[in-house]
Amino acid sequence: GQINAYEGCAVQSDKITGVLDFYTDGILVWNRNHVQMPNGFGLFGDNYSSASALIVPKPGSSTLYYIFTASGSFSFPSPPDTVSYSIVDMSLNGGLGDVTTKNQFLVGPSAEKLTAVYHCNGSDVWLVAHGLNSNNFYSYLVTAAGVSAPVISSTGAVHIYGKGYMKASPNGKNIGLAANSNGGGIVELFDFSNTTGIVSNPISLPPDNCNYGVSFSPDNNKFYVTGFESCLSEELYQYDVSSGVAATI
Numbered sequence: 146g147q148i149n150a151y152e153g154c155a156v157q158s159d160k161i162t163g164v165l166d167f168y169t170d171g172i173l174v175w176n177r178n179h180v181q182m183p184n185g186f187g188l189f190g191d192n193y194s195s196a197s198a199l200i201v202p203k204p205g206s207s208t209l210y211y212i213f214t215a216s217g218s219f220s221f222p223s224p225p226d227t228v229s230y231s232i233v234d235m236s237l238n239g240g241l242g243d244v245t246t247k248n249q250f251l252v253g254p255s256a257e258k259l260t261a262v263y264h265c266n267g268s269d270v271w272l273v274a275h276g277l278n279s280n281n282f283y284s285y286l287v288t289a290a291g292v293s294a295p296v297i298s299s300t301g302a303v304h305i306y307g308k309g310y311m312k313a314s315p316n317g318k319n320i321g322l323a324a325n326s327n328g329g330g331i332v333e334l335f336d337f338s339n340t341t342g343i344v345s346n347p348i349s350l351p352p353d354n355c356n357y358g359v360s361f362s363p364d365n366n367k368f369y370v371t372g373f374e375s376c377l378s379e380e381l382y383q384y385d386v387s388s389g390v391a392a393t394i
Contacts, residue, residue: 147175153190153197153257157210157233167233167242171197171214172223174233176241184244188231189223190214195257195310195357204268205289208236213272214248215257218307226307227253228274228283230292252276252283252295256307256324262317265340273320273337273344277307282320282335284342301347302331313337314361319386320344321368323356330356332370334386334394348391350384 148154148170156168165177171190174182190197194217203209210233216223223229228251237243254277262271264286272285272292280303283295304324309331311322317339324331336346350370358371366387372380386394 147173147179147181150192150197152193152195153215155198155200155212157200157202166235167210169198169200169212171212174212174242174244176238178241180241182233182241182243183238184247185233187247188212188214188244189216189227189229189248191217191219191223193217193219195308196259197257199259199261199272201261201270201272201287203232203289204270204287209234211272211287211292212244213251213259213261215255215259215274217257223248224250224253226255226277227251228255228259249292251285251292254278255283256304256309258307258309258311258322260311260313260320262313262320262337262339265317271339271342273311273313273342275304275311275322278305279303282344284344286342296342298342298344300344301333301335302349304331309357310359312359312361314365315363316365318365319361319368321359321361321370321386323359323370325355325357330354332356332359332382334368334384336389348394350394352382354380 150170174185232246235242258275282298286293308325309323332350
């Protein structure tokens with residue numbers, strides 16, 4: 146592989162065979178032969194963005210893919226703290242793919258957080274981002290027609306520092322995130338409606354540390370958080386979130 150990124154990157158493979166299709170660090174895009182796509186450069190991700198890139202297949206298409214990008218606070222030449230999208234068409238370049246649309250702006254200022262959740266119809270996809278210097282979540286419905294205007298949910302803590310991951314549970318009913326903020330941090334758990342795109346019911350979890358990585362267990366009952374290595378905090382925390390009640394988590 147050709148990726149040399151400090152933080153976020155993404156890969157797309159065939160859902161049946163697992164064969165590699167393409168991959169990206171949010172700036173450059175390489176095909177399955179590890180060759181840069183002809184137009185696969187200059188995307189608005191960043192090597193120092195937690196979620197520099199997230200790939201979502203376009204509903205109703207077998208060849209089109211969205212690459213959603215989140216730039217970091219010090220991004221150059223891309224605009225800092227913004228979420229954008231580009232499109233890969235795998236029917237081009239002899240089936241090796243090409244980037245046909247680049248850097249369509251969605252929202253800013255934004256944190257370095259992106260996650261994707263299937264709509265309750267099992268076909269469309271919610272792309273969820275988080276604002277910077279705000280407590281706004283932005284849920285964009287991705288359909289065969291394109292990317293919708295966002296559903297905005299104002300809930301939870303205000304994020305004044307963008308670093309840290311956000312992840313949806315496998316069943317699409319919860320979103321968890323970590324926000325790293327120069328020696329401190331935030332860990333939060335939310336309810337998510339994959340029908341409406343609304344984020345609600347914030348639960349703040351300890352510790353207030355240099356929190357960074359997050360994930361859920363396959364059965365949705367456990368939530369995991371890691372520290373950020375530059376804070377010398379490399380612990381792994383496991384939470385039992387099966388009750389959904391703050392007092393018992």
